[in-house]
Amino acid sequence: MNIVDYQEIADESYRWLIENARGINEPARTAGIHMTELVYCLTSGYYDKIMPLPVTQEQAILMALGIGFEKSLIPEEKRAKPGTCEGVEYSPDFWFTGDLPSELKTTRMSTKKTYTRDFPESWIQQIKGYCYAEGKLEYGLSIVHMMGGYNPPFPKILGVKFIFDQKELQENWDYLMWRKTVYIQGFADQRAPTPTKWAMDWECKYCRYATSMIHCNLRIAK
Numbered sequence: 477m478n479i480v481d482y483q484e485i486a487d488e489s490y491r492w493l494i495e496n497a498r499g500i501n502e503p504a505r506t507a508g509i510h511m512t513e514l515v516y517c518l519t520s521g522y523y524d525k526i527m528p529l530p531v532t533q534e535q536a537i538l539m540a541l542g543i544g545f546e547k548s549l550i551p552e553e554k555r556a557k558p559g560t561c562e563g564v565e566y567s568p569d570f571w572f573t574g575d576l577p578s579e580l581k582t583t584r585m586s587t588k589k590t591y592t593r594d595f596p597e598s599w600i601q602q603i604k605g606y607c608y609a610e611g612k613l614e615y616g617l618s619i620v621h622m623m624g625g626y627n628p629p630f631p632k633i634l635g636v637k638f639i640f641d642q643k644e645l646q647e648n649w650d651y652l653m654w655r656k657t658v659y660i661q662g663f664a665d666q667r668a669p670t671p672t673k674w675a676m677d678w679e680c681k682y683c684r685y686a687t688s689m690i691h692c693n694l695r696i697a698k
């Protein structure tokens with residue numbers, strides 16, 4: 477037996493992934509503002525709408541994993557319908573036990589983070605925003621930990637329920653609305669919000685606009 481490298485088949489797989497990721501995203505794309513755009517980098521959201529670059533191979537794989545799990549795990553009849561609140565679109569993934577809006581996340585993060593409740597700030601902002609929009613104080617989260625605890629068994633699914641008070645939901649909403657003002661002003665001025673100013677610390681490292689000369693043109697430390 478002889479086994480040789482065969483990059484062409486890997487390249488073709490990437491091509492399928494990127495094509496499919498593009499197709500899956502298209503129906504969801506609207507001219508409106510989605511809440512996740514206000515949570516993540518505003519500059520990136522602006523470029524996605526005005527002068528987008530294709531997703532990278534790595535992003536296509538991660539998107540496919542998330543979409544694949546969502547399609548395999550959430551029954552059609554449990555899926556939540558998208559809504560709009562104060563001009564912002566939002567879309568919980570599903571309803572659990574009939575009236576609990578809930579989310580499914582796929583992550584390479586260790587299960588340890590869920591056990592210690594060390595969740596990304598972006599997840600919390602999004603979930604608080606969805607709670608506010610739905611007029612709920614509670615939200616379910618099912619997390620597919622692709623790598624488990626980085627020891628077998630993996631993958632592993634863990635679940636948590638968030639319970640908020642109205643004050644913290646309002647504060648989060650006010651924060652998102654402040655970002656919305658900045659975002660909308662960018663479109664009005666036809667100028668992207670200032671690079672890095674509206675991004676979380678880790679975002680630039682994984683962003684396709686980072687080193688593009690006509691986008692952010694940043695020097696990213698390796």
Ligand code: SF4
Pocket residue numbers: 517518519520521523670671672673675679680681683684685686687692694
């Ligand atoms: S490189 Fe950073 S600032 Fe620029 S769009 Fe990406 S995440 Fe935002």
